[in-house]
Amino acid sequence: MAIVTLLTDSGESDHYVAAIKARIISINPGIRIEDISHKIKPNDIAHAAFVLRSVFRDFPKGTVHIVGVDSVGSRNDMPIAVQLEDHFFVGSDNGLIGLISDKTHQNLIVLNSINSIQTTFPERDIFAPVAVKIASGVSLSDLGKPMPSFKKMIDRQVKATKKQITGCVIRVDSFGNLITNIPKDAFEILNQGRVFTIQFGGEKFRRIQTQYNQAEEGECFIVFNSLNVLEIGIYKGNASELLGLSYDSVVNVTFEE
Amino acid sequence: MAIVTLLTDSGESDHYVAAIKARIISINPGIRIEDISHKIKPNDIAHAAFVLRSVFRDFPKGTVHIVGVDSVGSRNDMPIAVQLEDHFFVGSDNGLIGLISDKTHQNLIVLNSINSIQTTFPERDIFAPVAVKIASGVSLSDLGKPMPSFKKMIDRQVKATKKQITGCVIRVDSFGNLITNIPKDAFEILNQGRVFTIQFGGEKFRRIQTQYNQAEEGECFIVFNSLNVLEIGIYKGNASELLGLSYDSVVNVTFEE
Amino acid sequence: MAIVTLLTDSGESDHYVAAIKARIISINPGIRIEDISHKIKPNDIAHAAFVLRSVFRDFPKGTVHIVGVDSVGSRNDMPIAVQLEDHFFVGSDNGLIGLISDKTHQNLIVLNSINSIQTTFPERDIFAPVAVKIASGVSLSDLGKPMPSFKKMIDRQVKATKKQITGCVIRVDSFGNLITNIPKDAFEILNQGRVFTIQFGGEKFRRIQTQYNQAEEGECFIVFNSLNVLEIGIYKGNASELLGLSYDSVVNVTFEE
Numbered sequence: 120m121a122i123v124t125l126l127t128d129s130g131e132s133d134h135y136v137a138a139i140k141a142r143i144i145s146i147n148p149g150i151r152i153e154d155i156s157h158k159i160k161p162n163d164i165a166h167a168a169f170v171l172r173s174v175f176r177d178f179p180k181g182t183v184h185i186v187g188v189d190s191v192g193s194r195n196d197m198p199i200a201v202q203l204e205d206h207f208f209v210g211s212d213n214g215l216i217g218l219i220s221d222k223t224h225q226n227l228i229v230l231n232s233i234n235s236i237q238t239t240f241p242e243r244d245i246f247a248p249v250a251v252k253i254a255s256g257v258s259l260s261d262l263g264k265p266m267p268s269f270k271k272m273i274d275r276q277v278k279a280t281k282k283q284i285t286g287c288v289i290r291v292d293s294f295g296n297l298i299t300n301i302p303k304d305a306f307e308i309l310n311q312g313r314v315f316t317i318q319f320g321g322e323k324f325r326r327i328q329t330q331y332n333q334a335e336e337g338e339c340f341i342v343f344n345s346l347n348v349l350e351i352g353i354y355k356g357n358a359s360e361l362l363g364l365s366y367d368s369v370v371n372v373t374f375e376e
Numbered sequence: 377m378a379i380v381t382l383l384t385d386s387g388e389s390d391h392y393v394a395a396i397k398a399r400i401i402s403i404n405p406g407i408r409i410e411d412i413s414h415k416i417k418p419n420d421i422a423h424a425a426f427v428l429r430s431v432f433r434d435f436p437k438g439t440v441h442i443v444g445v446d447s448v449g450s451r452n453d454m455p456i457a458v459q460l461e462d463h464f465f466v467g468s469d470n471g472l473i474g475l476i477s478d479k480t481h482q483n484l485i486v487l488n489s490i491n492s493i494q495t496t497f498p499e500r501d502i503f504a505p506v507a508v509k510i511a512s513g514v515s516l517s518d519l520g521k522p523m524p525s526f527k528k529m530i531d532r533q534v535k536a537t538k539k540q541i542t543g544c545v546i547r548v549d550s551f552g553n554l555i556t557n558i559p560k561d562a563f564e565i566l567n568q569g570r571v572f573t574i575q576f577g578g579e580k581f582r583r584i585q586t587q588y589n590q591a592e593e594g595e596c597f598i599v600f601n602s603l604n605v606l607e608i609g610i611y612k613g614n615a616s617e618l619l620g621l622s623y624d625s626v627v628n629v630t631f632e633e
Numbered sequence: 634m635a636i637v638t639l640l641t642d643s644g645e646s647d648h649y650v651a652a653i654k655a656r657i658i659s660i661n662p663g664i665r666i667e668d669i670s671h672k673i674k675p676n677d678i679a680h681a682a683f684v685l686r687s688v689f690r691d692f693p694k695g696t697v698h699i700v701g702v703d704s705v706g707s708r709n710d711m712p713i714a715v716q717l718e719d720h721f722f723v724g725s726d727n728g729l730i731g732l733i734s735d736k737t738h739q740n741l742i743v744l745n746s747i748n749s750i751q752t753t754f755p756e757r758d759i760f761a762p763v764a765v766k767i768a769s770g771v772s773l774s775d776l777g778k779p780m781p782s783f784k785k786m787i788d789r790q791v792k793a794t795k796k797q798i799t800g801c802v803i804r805v806d807s808f809g810n811l812i813t814n815i816p817k818d819a820f821e822i823l824n825q826g827r828v829f830t831i832q833f834g835g836e837k838f839r840r841i842q843t844q845y846n847q848a849e850e851g852e853c854f855i856v857f858n859s860l861n862v863l864e865i866g867i868y869k870g871n872a873s874e875l876l877g878l879s880y881d882s883v884v885n886v887t888f889e890e
Contacts, residue, residue, distance in 0.1 A: 122658065124651070130550030132415040132423075134431035137381070140410055141434035144379065148408075148436075151662075153654055158646040161551050162612055166646075174648035177655035177757075179662075191588045239588060240602035243434075293644030294675050331705045331753060345754035355676055387807030389672040389680075391688035394638070397667055398691035401636065405665075405693075418808050419869055448845045496845060497859035500691075 121207075121254035122151045122178060126171055127187035127242060128159040138240070139185070142247040150254050155184070162189050164272075165366075168218035169290045169298075173346055175206055175219065183250045186210030187242035198235045198245050199269055200259055202226035207253050209246045217271035228263035235263075275367070279305055284372040286349070291365055295357030299370045301349040309374060317341055318371045319351060320362045378464075378511035379408045379435060383428055384444035384499060385416040395497070396442070399504040407511050412441070419446050421529075422623075425475035426547045426555075430603055432463055432476065440507045443467030444499035455492045455502050456526055457516055459483035464510050466503045474528035485520035492520075532624070536562055541629040543606070545576075548622055552614030556627045558606040566631060574598055575628040576608060577619045635721075635768035636665045636692060640685055641701035641756060642673040652754070653699070656761040664768050669698070676703050678786075679880075682732035683804045683812075687860055689720055689733065697764045700724030701756035712749045712759050713783055714773055716740035721767050723760045731785035742777035749777075789881070793819055798886040800863070805879055809871030813884045815863040823888060831855055832885040833865060834876045 123143060129135035136157050143150055155174060159167045167188040175184055184206060192211035199212045202225040208216050212229070229235075230249060238244035249262055277286040277300050286301035297319075317324045327341050327349075334340035334354040339362075344350040349370065352358045359365055380400060386392035393414050400407055412431060416424045424445040432441055441463060449468035456469045459482040465473050469486070486492075487506060495501040506519055534543040534557050543558035554576075574581045584598050584606075591597035591611040596619075601607040606627065609615045616622055637657060643649035650671050657664055669688060673681045681702040689698055698720060706725035713726045716739040722730050726743070743749075744763060752758035763776055791800040791814050800815035811833075831838045841855050841863075848854035848868040853876075858864040863884065866872045873879055 128551075130415075131413055132417075132427075133547075133549045134412065134427045135549075137410065137412040137427075137431045138434050141431060144410070145434065145436055153651065153658070155648065155651040156645055158644075160646075161614075170646075170648045170651075174651045174655060177652050177659065179659055194589050196589075237586065238602060239599055239607075244602070290647075292647045292649075294642075329751065332708050332710075342753055345752060345758070350753075357675075385808075387672075388670055389674075389684075390804075390806045391669065391684045392806075394667065394669040394684075394688045395691050398688060401667070402691065402693055418871075451846050453846075494843065495859060496856055496864075501859070 120149055120151070121181045121183050122153055123250045123254050124153045124155050124175075124178060124182060124184045125157070125187065126155040126159065126167060126184065127157045128161045128163065128167065129157050129187065129242075131157050135240070135242070139187070139243045139247050142243045143251055146248060146251045147255060150251055153178075159188050164189060164213065164215045164218070166290070168215050171215075172219040176204065178206070180205040181207070183207040183209065183254045185242060185246045185250050186215055187246060188215060189213045190241045190246070191239070196270070197229045198241060199266065200228050200230060200249060200253065200262060201269060202259060207250075209250045209253070211241065212269050214270040214272040217269055218274055224269070226259050227266050227269055228259045229266045230263040275300060277301055277305065279309065281309065282374055284309065286370050288364060288366055288368040288370065291359045294352065295359040295361075296350055296352035297358050297362075297364055297368065298344065298346070299349045299351070301370060301372065303343040303347040303349075306343070306349070306372060314375045316373045316375075317349075318373065319368060320364050322362065377406055377408070378438045378440050379410055380507045380511050381410045381412050381435060381439060381441045382414070382444065383412040383416065383424060383441065384414045385418045385420065385424065386414050386444065386499075388414050392497070392499070396444070396500045396504050399500045400508055403505060403508045404512060407508055410435075416445050421446060421470065421472045421475070423547070425472050428472075429476040433461065435463070437462035438464070440464040440466065440511045442499060442503045442507050443472055444503060445472060446470045447498045447503070448496070453527070454486045455498060456523065457485050457487060457506060457510065457519060458526060459516060464507075466507045466510070468498065469526050471527040471529040474526055475531055481526070483516050484523050484526055485516045486523045487520040532557060534558055534562065536566065538566065539631055541566060543627050545621060545623055545625045545627065548616045551609065552616040552618075553607055553609035554615050554619075554621055554625070555601065555603070556606045556608070558627060558629065560600040560604040560606075563600070563606070563629060571632045573630045573632070574606075575630065576625060577621050579619065634663055634665070635695045635697050636667055637764045637768050638667050638669050638689075638692060638696060638698045639671070639701065640669040640673065640681060640698065641671045642675045642677065642681065643671050643701065643756075645671050649754075649756070653701070653757045653761050656757045657765055660762060660765045661769060664765055667692075673702050678703060678727065678729045678732070680804070682729050685729075686733040690718065692720070694719040695721070697721040697723065697768045699756060699760045699764050700729055701760060702729060703727045704755045704760070705753070710784070711743045712755060713780065714742050714744060714763060714767065714776060715783060716773060721764075723764045723767070725755070726783050728784040728786040731783055732788055738783070740773050741780050741783055742773045743780045744777040789814060791815055791819065793823065795823065796888055798823060800884050802878060802880055802882045802884065805873045808866065809873040809875075810864055810866035811872050811876075811878055811882065812858065812860070813863045813865070815884060815886065817857040817861040817863070820857070820863070820886060828889045830887045830889075831863075832887065833882060834878050836876065
């Protein structure tokens with residue numbers, strides 16, 4: 120039986136997370152439930168999309184991900200289920216799911232009225248029961264009506280020319296490390312052995328390390344991380360605080376001829 | 377076998393939660409353990425009771441809930457096990473369990489000396505072993521001596537007349553939403569199609585929405601939530617911060633003739 | 634099959650913890666995973682060692698503990714697996730594991746190149762796969778090369794003479810309780826029925842309680858806690874805040890003739 124994961128902005132000081140789990144257990148106690156995070160900043164779709172995008176493929180194919188951020192959505196947002204890269208996602212059509220993959224979806228339905236009831240707690244009352252059904256083998260076509268597409272929002276784009284890559288910080292993690300949207304392969308294609316300068320805040324660097332500990336304590340490291348994007352930090356320190364950089368801070372890589 | 381849930385104010389930066397789980401696993405690895413929350417504000421019985429009251433019925437009947445808030449209790453508080461609404465609760469007789477239900481308990485014992493040892497860590501050394509026994513089918517009568525009643529504290533009461541319901545905020549959740557103790561059915565009985573005014577802080581409203589997104593961004597919504605009580609929030613905002621309201625803030629509903 | 638526990642400083646707002654679990658599940662979904670904590674202060678080896686030392690023996694023998702704090706370590710720190718007190722630990726040889734026990738290790742290997750790949754995310758890419766192997770019964774000798782010893786750091790030592798025990802606060806928990814390194818048995822050996830004075834901050838006390846609630850609300854309690862060390866707190870209050878004491882604050886026990 121498939122795993123059901125949970126991603127919410129509920130926090131852990133209330134009953135919301137336990138209520139979602141209790142609902143799943145009550146319907147089918149054989150379902151394995153795994154938390155991705157419940158500490159997404161309230162309503163922060165960019166934060167949620169970053170976390171989900173970074174980890175969903177690590178779970179086995181067929182995993183069902185409950186996406187409980189901005190679950191009520193705007194007035195026209197419907198509750199949907201999407202099959203994408205061999206994973207399933209159940210949530211509101213609020214644009215979040217559109218940010219986690221560039222691939223074409225394999226299947227997409229809007230939940231029918233049997234599965235989509237009036238509630239201020241859709242994660243527990245709509246998404247959890249549907250997730251259990253999908254995890255138990257029920258076909259999407261039995262849960263709702265096909266929809267041609269779901270809401271896509273325009274994510275921050277990396278801009279690249281022969282001379283420069285311009286990206287930005289898309290996530291500041293709990294260590295204060297600055298994770299950018301500059302992909303390793305874009306860098307390598309353009310690098311071609313040329314001298315490069317990486318620029319952010321008032322800082323300039325001409326080296327990329329392969330490991331956090333190649334910088335001295337208190338000094339900057341720049342690596343391509345496990346997500347294969349450029350990451351900036353301070354070894355044994357908090358780069359966001361020390362450099363005064365945050366979400367959306369610009370990062371440039373300039374190549375010299 | 378029954379599920380054992382955990383509710384504590386231990387936080388998650390120490391070894392306390394893992395120690396409770398390790399004790400359960402060591403006695404019976406077949407027991408399923410589910411966290412309700414470990415982020416209850418230290419010793420905050422009102423917070424703990426709100427969370428437990430809001431979710432315990434979502435778990436299957438027979439679930440055993442370890443109630444680890446103010447677990448040592450005052451000098452005369454005994455460790456007890458209670459059967460209530462077909463659920464079991466193991467904790468200190470400090471008044472918490474008395475706040476989670478108005479129903480008469482089905483069974484109540486004070487734990488005997490075999491089950492109640494001298495310890496500064498009762499959640500691990502007393503409640504967890506007893507919870508495992510109950511979850512494994514041991515009868516309460518084998519675990520201690522019957523007690524006629526357990527400590528009940530007087531919870532904040534909603535006051536209702538034909539003209540007005542006076543309640544208050546009993547929980548501010550992580551979104552800053554203000555959850556009151558004004559029940560939907562009390563409102564509906566008194567409403568009778570009359571014009572009403574809802575008043576809190578300096579604000580007055582004459583409408584109740586059915587969904588969070590029926591308010592504009594930055595504006596107040598008022599709904600009867602999934603707990604069937606009045607909840608006030610700001611759509612995509614933090615009502616507690618923006619309105620300056622918190623636990624115990626008064627909320628009035630006045631009906632006009 | 635053995636349990637695998639997780640101890641990290643990753644926090645829970647990112648994808649790191651879920652990525653480690655997803656890796657374990659993908660290799661062997663039959664492994665039981667239990668969190669110890671993910672709220673260790675970033676890179677704080679003392680905090681991590683305190684929590685791990687305080688709880689690992691509560692898990693069954695054979696449990697495999699992934700130690701994911703300062704996982705990349707310094708430039709010469711190798712990824713190791715240690716068998717110690719019948720438990721297994723997988724982490725970086727950064728000194729943390731050396732702080733959790735005074736016993737001689739039973740087995741120690743540095744992971745070989747099959748098991749130790751180049752990565753900025755060793756918890757997921759190195760420690761998790763090795764932990765699964767050990768939990769599944771693979772012998773340490775098949776995972777790497779024997780090493781004679783691992784890094785030991787000098788922990789804060791209690792000093793004891795016939796007249797005085799000098800220790801310090803080694804952990805401030807989420808309640809603000811001050812946990813010291815003064816062991817109960819050292820106290821009892823030296824006490825010998827003599828009058829004693831316990832001194833910390835500007836405070837002096839001549840009594841030790843056996844339970845938190847033997848102090849009045851707002852007043853200090855001093856107990857030997859469930860770890861059998863001296864613990865100072867304020868009943869229903871936060872001792873660290875109220876007394877202005879913290880990690881490393883000195884605590885003296887003086888005996889009179």
